[in-house]
Amino acid sequence: MSQPGLLKSGLRALRHAVERRRHPQRFILVDQTPWEEIFRDDIMSVRRYRLPAMDQITVDGEPVPVAGASARTPLLLVPALGIHAWTFDIMPNRSMVRYLMARGFDVYLLDWGRPSASQRDLHLDTYVNDWMPAAVRAVVQDSGASEISLLGYCMGGLLCMMYLGGHKDAPVANLVTIASPVDFHKSGAYGRLFSLVSVPALKAHAWFRLRLEPLDDSLFHIPANLLSLGFKLTNPPGxxxxxxxxxxxxxDRDYVTEYMTMGQWFNDMVDYPGAIVREVIEKMIIGNDIAGGHIRIGQRTARLADVRCNLLALAGSTDSIVTIRAARAVMGLVGAQDKRFEVVPGGHAGVFAGSKAPDHTWRLIADWLLPRSGRMRQRRPQPAA
Structure with a gap:
């Protein structure tokens, strides 16, 4: 590069370095797709997305034609806990929401909101037996469809399974899970540790009736900043x-924009309610209940054998948090006749929103869902771009 070129590059680098410190919001492009709220209950809400009128979208520089018709079965996206719902719409050219709409789906999103320390007593019962049924009803009512599809990421996939296992009459035709840990004791080094801890913990429970339930929820509540640090510590070299x-x-401004936007996922996380953390430790990490095929949630018992809708379960090839074995366990537990398990490239975040996700994870989901989502129909009128 010539000397003037080096000088210009150096000045751009200096300008970007200063700007990202003083005005980081200029580089962060999350939650850019138009949407409207159709339902709310306390901090939980359901949004419906609208793709502006266009012939194609761009995903990582590649054009994706926008289908002129939509599937009759709408799709409700269910995020994990501890992260923002906009991870499904992380940036315009890396948005699963936009991709799925372009492929012909009417897309809705369940937003768990931002629980604070004052909501540390939120239990799985609220999420599984109150909010999940309410969100599904809202989508059915808004869309006019008789059934919907669910797509859950990580804990979002488990919440979907627990809901379906405890509500056998749920109007759900298809379920897609991405990196959902069904067998916690098979998740690599973490799983081996959980398995070792579970033996004395279960014996202590049997002998001395020791339970975590009497302990205050505040002891288990995980603030957003601590959760962010924990995720980063899973891969310090990365x-x-x-x-x-x-x-x-x-x-390179485009590079800085992508770095800052993707980094927002882990830099701006959401509190994990203490009551749920306690339940996860007791029922999933120690008891490994889901791997046993059933789990008690509130006054209901969710049985995976009662999950009879079509199932597509995905796992990341290099996911060290939810390993392939931990995710694959679902195949021997659910009662679905039409079920499929696939390994796709990426770690825990990459499998969902990394650079390879559109060509692998997203494409596989759309190709599997479309023939199971009813006859295509003309799209509803969309607002102009």
Missing amino acids: VVASYLDLVRNIS
């Missing part, structure tokens, strides 16, 4: 390598 890549590419 965090360092990613930052060094930013330093090398700081003069």
Whole structure:
């Protein structure tokens, strides 16, 4: 590069370095697809997305034609806990929401909201037996469909399974799970640790009736900043390598924008309610109840054998948090006749929203769902771009 070119590149790098510190919001492009709220209950809400009138969208530089018709079965996206719902719409050219709409789905999103320390007493019962049924009813009513499809990421997939296992009359035709840990004791090193801890813990429960339930929820509540730190500590070398890549590419504004936007996922997380953390420790990490085929949620017992809708379960090839074995366990538990398990490229975040996700995870989901979502019909009128 010529000397003037090096000077210009250096000035851009300096400008971007200062700007990302002083005005980071200029680089963060989350939640850009138009939507409207159709239902709310306390901090939980359901939104319906609208794709502006256009012939195609762009996903990582590649054009994706927008279907002129939509499937009769609408799709409700269910995020994990601890992250923002906009992870499904992380940035315009890496938006699962836009991709699925372009492929012909009417897309809705369940937003769990931002629980604070004052909501530390939120239990799985509220999420599974109150909010999930209410969200599904809202989508059915808004769309006019008799059944819907569910797509859950990580804990979102488990919440879908628990809901379906405890509500056998749920109007759900299809379920897609991405990186959902059905067998906690098979998740790599973490799983081995959980398995070792569970033996004495279960014996202590049997012998001395020791339970976590009497302990105050505040002892288990995980603030957003601590959750962010925990996720980063699962892969410290990756965090360092990613930052060094930013330093090398700081003069490229598009690169900085993608780095800042994707980083917002882990830099701006959401509190994990203490009551749910306690239940997860007791019922899933120690008891590994879901791997046993059933789990008690409130006054209901969710049985995976009662999950009879069509199932597509996906796992990341390099996911160290939810391993392939942990996710694959669902295949021997659900009662679905039409069920499929696939391994796709990526770690825990990459399998969902990484650079390879559109060509693998998203494409596989759309190709599997479309023939199971009813005859295509003309799309509803959309607002102009």
